[in-house]
Amino acid sequence: MAKEFKKEYLVKKSENFSKWYTDIILKAGLADYAPIKGCMVFRPYGYAIWENVQKFLDEEIKKAGIKNAYFPIFIPEKLLKKEKDHVQGFSPELAVVTMGGGKKLAEKLVVRPTSETIIYQMFSKWIKSWRDLPLLINQWANVVRWEKRAYLFLRTTEFLWQEGHTAHQTHDEAKLETKRALDLYIKIYKEVFSIDGFSNKKSESEKFPGALNTYTYEMLMPDNKALQGCTSHDLGQNFSKVFNIKFLNEKGKEEFVWQTCWGMSTRSIGALIMSHSDDNGLIIPPKLAPIQVVLIPVFKGGKTDGKIEKELKKIKEILNDFRVEIDDRKEYSVGWKFNDWEMKGVPLRIEIGLNELKSKKATLVRRDTGKKEVVAFSGLKSKVKKIMDSIQKELFLKSSRHLKNNTKDVSSYSEFKNIMKKEKGFLKVFWCESLGCEEKIKEETKATTRCFFSVESKKEKCIYCSKKTNNKWIFGQAY
């Protein structure tokens, strides 16, 4: 009978994916709609996840010798217009301030959609000599892009992110930095988010406006649509030439710097929610879970003599390596609490009642599998550690299986069209890298290039135009 309880307060993931997604966010208390079009509020539980992401990222960024700084939210319109591709890429989605202090501004101020221009303006002031390089800066900030359609976490007018900006003496050094940032993101997604994906170069049309090359981590969501998790850009000298960022090298010769920039946003939390959660609510991998273990007392006959409470405190003490919360709310029944914490995606639940007190064993229930286990109080610490590691790993394996099962090699365009119409997913295909083919494919199938896959030794026909090529690319329908 324990199995047959009904939960009608959440739509099924399989029945209406996007409703399920929004419902989870609202019901788990991650976020809420704000009274501004396209904007959302990060509620404490959702913000705590972002703080955990920040903690991991920030630590790694600092380890790489990069320093945090903060630049203004406003960018003079003139500055933004300096790099042609850049302004073209962003102009349709800019928020612009035209009034200040009740007066019309002489020059309009753009609310940053990204900070290249304002940061590089400062770089040009700071960089004079090879001794000033490399200049390695990171900024934690909010940015605004006036999107037409909003979707909690995945696409909101304002979002939070981290943007790294570096300047180097040589292109090789900059390329290494681009790679280092990408590797960091791959590591975070795989080890912390437990989400598998592909990472590589973006196509010409998909790359960052103003960059030479853009690298990305592309994940496959459960509805088989693709989500870009981050970007790392090799900017070459495109911006340094425009912003006049020059240095005197060791031989006394003037050169433009080589630059990179890279970012990861709160969109990652959207990927997290979609990837792991189920019909009972959120599932958060232990490394990102604001609460890793929840302790729930089970009273019987209303009499406890405070013994259960005492035991809970002891267990919390034993588990002080973990983020533990005791749910001693009297106004809710245990069943209600079980469901509540499942909705919130807490990785492990520990139940303590009279039975547990008597046997000196705790009842543990894993959120990801729902498996129940009885563990002696004395062995709790090591067991919880084991379970945390196991959940973290299992979630990744599950994500990995989904990625593998839905990434297919395809050689005929009709098959390509069919798959994109029905089950979607990632398709590995030969593509001649011409913009024409890419645009046609997008028009006819909604699929775009997600990232480069490989150079094959044998030439094959381009999936669209049949021109021979060695290059294999991954296509998918993007979020």
Added chain:
RNA sequence: CGGGGUAUAGUGUAAUGGCUAGCACGAGUCCUUUGGGAGGAUUUAGUCCCAGUUCGAGUCUGGGUACCCCGACCA
């Protein structure tokens, strides 16, 4: 921004142009409860905004706004 739809209490919903806008959940108070969303008593709160038609509008008309679905844009 184009096409379609919806808007009633905190949430989900009901109400031929007509009487005091009904129900469930929630929330507040009190009592009893706690091994998978507890029960009773009691209280609470609503027609998106602005015009119009009408003796009379939640219901009809026009405009606005928001949300949902489908496209285009996008991390």
